[in-house]
Amino acid sequence: MKPRAASTQRRTRIQKENEEIILESALEIFSTNGFRGTTIDQIAAAAGMSKPNLLYYFRRKEDMHQALLDQLLTNWLAPLEEMDPGGEPLEEICKYIRRKLEMAEKYPRESRLFANEILQGAPHIKEQLEGALRELVDEKSMLIENWIEQKKLAPCDPRHVIFSIWATTQHYADFDVQICAILAEEERIKTRFEDAAKMLEGLYVNGLKP
Amino acid sequence: MKPRAASTQRRTRIQKENEEIILESALEIFSTNGFRGTTIDQIAAAAGMSKPNLLYYFRRKEDMHQALLDQLLTNWLAPLEEMDPGGEPLEEICKYIRRKLEMAEKYPRESRLFANEILQGAPHIKEQLEGALRELVDEKSMLIENWIEQKKLAPCDPRHVIFSIWATTQHYADFDVQICAILAEEERIKTRFEDAAKMLEGLYVNGLKP
DNA sequence: GTCTATAAGGCGATAGAC
DNA sequence: GTCTATCGCCTTATAGAC
Known part of the structure; x- marks a missing residue:
C-alpha cells in the first residue's frame, strides 16, 4: 500500500521526488545485476536512504x-x-x-x-x-x-x-x-x-x- | 578440489557421467534463471541427486x-x-x-x-x-x-x-x-x-x- | 517520514555417519 | 560416493521508537 495522499502539496512533491530517486537507483542496479542479483540494500545505498525508509515507498522489491x-x-x-x-x-x-x-x-x-x-x-x-x-x-x-x-x-x-x-x-x-x-x-x-x-x-x- | 583420480576405470566413468548430468541440469537452470536466480537445490533436483552429493562433484556453485x-x-x-x-x-x-x-x-x-x-x-x-x-x-x-x-x-x-x-x-x-x-x-x-x-x-x- | 533493531526464512556450504 | 543434519550468512520484510 502506498502512503496515503498527504495533506499539503509540499509533502506530495517530496514523495514524488523520493519515488523518482528510488526508481532511478533501482534501474541502475536491476539493469546490471538482474532482479535476483539485486539487493534492496544496494538500491537503498544508491538512493542515499536507509532500507526501511525505501520500503516505506515501495513495500516490496518486486514493486519497484x-x-x-x-x-x-x-x-x-x-x-x-x-x-x-x-x-x-x-x-x-x-x-x-x-x-x-x-x-x-x-x-x-x-x-x-x-x-x-x-x-x-x-x-x-x-x-x-x-x-x-x-x-x-x-x-x-x-x-x-x-x-x-x-x-x-x-x-x-x-x-x-x-x-x-x-x-x-x-x-x-x-x-x-x-x-x-x-x-x-x-x-x-x-x-x-x-x-x-x-x-x-x-x-x-x-x-x-x- | 575435484575428487582424486579413482583407482578403477569404472569409477572414473561414473564420475564423468555424473559431472555431465550435473552440467546439463545446471545449464537448464542457469540459462533461464541467471546465476543469482539459480539455487543449488534446483540444479540438484533437476539432476536427480541431493545437494551435498552434487557439491561433491562441484564444490561451489560458481564452479559449475x-x-x-x-x-x-x-x-x-x-x-x-x-x-x-x-x-x-x-x-x-x-x-x-x-x-x-x-x-x-x-x-x-x-x-x-x-x-x-x-x-x-x-x-x-x-x-x-x-x-x-x-x-x-x-x-x-x-x-x-x-x-x-x-x-x-x-x-x-x-x-x-x-x-x-x-x-x-x-x-x-x-x-x-x-x-x-x-x-x-x-x-x-x-x-x-x-x-x-x-x-x-x-x-x-x-x-x-x- | 526516517531511523535502529530484529524477526523469519532462504541458501551456500560443511560435518560426519554409512 | 551418497546421505541426513546442520551451521552460519545473507536478504527480505516488519516492529516500533522518535
Whole structure:
C-alpha cells in the first residue's frame, strides 16, 4: 500500500521526488545485476536512504521492478508507433533504425532491464507482449506489406524485418561490453553508434530497395 | 578440489557421467534463471541427486557456472572460424548466418547463458572477449575488407556487419518468448527459423552485393 | 517520514555417519 | 560416493521508537 495522499502539496512533491530517486537507483542496479542479483540494500545505498525508509515507498522489491517495467513499455513502443504510413518506405525504415539506435545509446539501462526480463521468460510482461506489442507489430507489418505490394520495397517477411531491427539496435545496448571488447579504443569511445547507424542504413536501404 | 583420480576405470566413468548430468541440469537452470536466480537445490533436483552429493562433484556453485562458460566459448567461436577465405563472399556470409541460426535453434540455452553473462558485464569471460574473440573478429574483418577491395562486396564496416549477424541470429534464441508472443501459431510452431533464414539471407545478399 | 533493531526464512556450504 | 543434519550468512520484510 502506498502512503496515503498527504495533506499539503509540499509533502506530495517530496514523495514524488523520493519515488523518482528510488526508481532511478533501482534501474541502475536491476539493469546490471538482474532482479535476483539485486539487493534492496544496494538500491537503498544508491538512493542515499536507509532500507526501511525505501520500503516505506515501495513495500516490496518486486514493486519497484514492476513499476520500472510498466513505465518502460510505453516508451518502448513509441519508436515503432511513429513509423508513418504517409512517408517514403525506405526513409521510414531508416528513421526507425535511427530512433532505436538513439534509444540504445541514451537509455541502455532500460534496454538491459527489458532484455533481462525477456531472457527469463518475460514473467511480468507476457500479457503486454501478447497484447499491445503484438497488435502494434501486426499493424506495422500490414503497412510494410502494403509498401511491398506497391513495389516500394523488396519482398520480405515484415515481422522478421522488424525483429532484425530490434535485434541489431538493442544489441548495442545489451551487448555493449562485448562490442567494446572488440572495437579499437578510438571507435569504442567516439564513433560506435554512428558507425553502426551508417552500416545498418546501408544494409537495409540496399537490402530492401525494390 | 575435484575428487582424486579413482583407482578403477569404472569409477572414473561414473564420475564423468555424473559431472555431465550435473552440467546439463545446471545449464537448464542457469540459462533461464541467471546465476543469482539459480539455487543449488534446483540444479540438484533437476539432476536427480541431493545437494551435498552434487557439491561433491562441484564444490561451489560458481564452479559449475564457470565450467559451462568455458566449454561454451569454444563452440561459440567455431561458426565464425569456419568462414572461408577461399569461398565466394556472399555465399560465405549466408553460410555463416545459417550456422549461427542453427546454433540458436539447437542450443538456445547456451545462447541465453552467454547473453546473461554479457548483460551483466561479462565478469567471468572478459579476458576471452578481449583476447581470443577480438583476435578472431580482427582476422575475419581483414578478410571482409579484402573482399570489399576486390569489389566482391559492397563497402561496409566489417566489424559492425559481424555484430549485426550475431545480434539477428542470437535474437531468435535469447528473445524467443517475445518472438513467440508476436507470431501466429502456425509460424511460431513450425517455420520461424526457416522464415528468419530466408529474410536474413535476402537482406544480406542484396544489402552487401557490390 | 526516517531511523535502529530484529524477526523469519532462504541458501551456500560443511560435518560426519554409512 | 551418497546421505541426513546442520551451521552460519545473507536478504527480505516488519516492529516500533522518535
